Amino acid sequence: MGEIAGDVNWIAVVIGAVVSFLLGWLWYSPMLFGPKWAEGVGVEMxxxxxxxxxxxxxxxxxxxxxxxxxxxxxxxxxxxxxILGTIAFAVLAYSGGMFRKNSTYARLTDAGYWIGSVIVMIIVQGIL
Known part of the structure; x- marks a missing residue:
């Protein structure tokens, strides 16, 4: 149990999650990918x-x-x-979008968000 809690930088964990959440707010907003993503998944903004x-x-x-x-x-x-876990997760999220018959744009938007979120988290860990 010590390996999953011992030397973890908890401030970086929380900041990484919050910044990634804000990235999602921007990512799926009308300013970036939101409208075309919503169309691709069949929802209204x-x-x-x-x-x-x-x-x-x-x-x-x-x-x-x-x-x-x-x-x-x-x-x-x-x-x-x-990196391996992120790529695996992004591919699984992409395939889930295929099962749901989401557009290619929507699938790439979702996968891109997850990759971007992990990049943010890695940067925050490196800075703090």
Missing amino acids: GKANEMPVGAMVSQIVGLLLLSWFVGVTAAADALFTV
Whole structure:
């Protein structure tokens, strides 16, 4: 159990998750990929006051867990593990989009977000 909590930089874990969450807000916003992504997954873009609270809470919990994973591998000096896990996760997310018949654009947008989030988390671990 010590290897998953011992030398982890918890400040970097939390900051990495929060910055990745903010990246998602920008990534899926009308300023970047949001409208075309929404069309590709068959949903309507909502208003700011219609945010899906359950989805947002799940997203932040998932990002905290992912950032913790990055922190554990950083503490163990195992960057390749993070890279391998990120590529595997992005490919699985892409394939899930194929099963749901999401557009190629939407699948690439989702995969790009996950890769971007992990890059942010790795940078935060390196800085802090």
